[in-house]
Amino acid sequence: MDNLELNNIQQHWDALISSAIAWAPRIFTAVISAILIYLVGSWIIRMIKKLVEKAFKKRNMEASLQLFLLNIINWGLNILLFIVVVTQLGVQTSAFVAMIGAAGLAVGLALQGSLTNFAGGILILLLKPFKIGDFISTNSGVSGTVQAIDIFHTKLITPQNHLIVIPNGVVSNNSITNFTQLGTRRTAIDIGVAYDADLRYTKDILMNIIRNNQYALATPAPQVVVTELGDSAVNLSIRVTSSTENFWAMNEELIISCKEALDKAGIGIPFPQRDVYVYNK
Secondary structure, eight states: OHHHHHHHHHHHHHHHHHHHHHHHHHHHHHHHHHHHHHHHHHHHHHHHHHHHHHHHHHTTOOHHHHHHHHHHHHHHHHHHHHHHHHHHTTOOHHHHHHHHHHHHHHHHHHTHHHHHHHHHHHHHHHHOSOOTTOEEEETTSOEEEEEEEOSSEEEEEOTTOOEEEEEHHHHHTSOEEESSTTSEEEEEEEEEEOTTSOHHHHHHHHHHHHHTOTTOOSSSOOEEEEEEEOSSSEEEEEEEEEEGGGHHHHHHHHHHHHHHHHHHTTOOOOOOOOOOOOOOO
16 A cells, blocks of 8 residues: 555656656746846837937927826836736736736725826826926915926925925815916015105105116016005005016015115104003002
């Protein structure tokens, strides 16, 4: 009985060795072919991406749209290459497609937020509320210059050189202020003067400051208007337009020059203060 069992084990082992020897060349060939296909496919993908990028630049396509489409092409080509490689290794295409479908459904349910961000990215690129290089502010209080619009996120660089990554779904579903798109910005500097000041003379002084500002645009016309009789001052508003890139320089120069001119003219700029009276019986 023991000899019979040993003979059966020996027969099975011999059959296994024979099958392994018979299949070894096929497996070796399949693995080598898969590696070669992967290497050649990766090289072809890089070449395609370079050609597509050149075509985009030749057509002067927007940088944000270029980056987004290149990401989509890269993902699609790499998925196609993966399918070809695993098929070469002997995985049945039909079974593989079914597996990808099941995995895709599971991943889709698990990544609903990511799909929302993907759809948000497409809406941003189609509707173009902003582009790379624009300075924007969201209703959540985040502000910065758009550095990149990826498949799932938008990246902003703040004036303090901080990188902020915002999901595209949040950006596309909320209000955005774009400070760059129109090319110009209009300031509104509020200045309070004393009640005994000559308001017409004060307005003339401030208008003269505006005319001498190198960044102020003549159109639309600048304004100095009295806006309010406040608790301790008469408030005036200076409204001047400049190009977007010169806005902050103009704003600073106006504040400094207006303060100096009012001081020189003897026009007081009130500030909050409290008078305390002490009565002794």
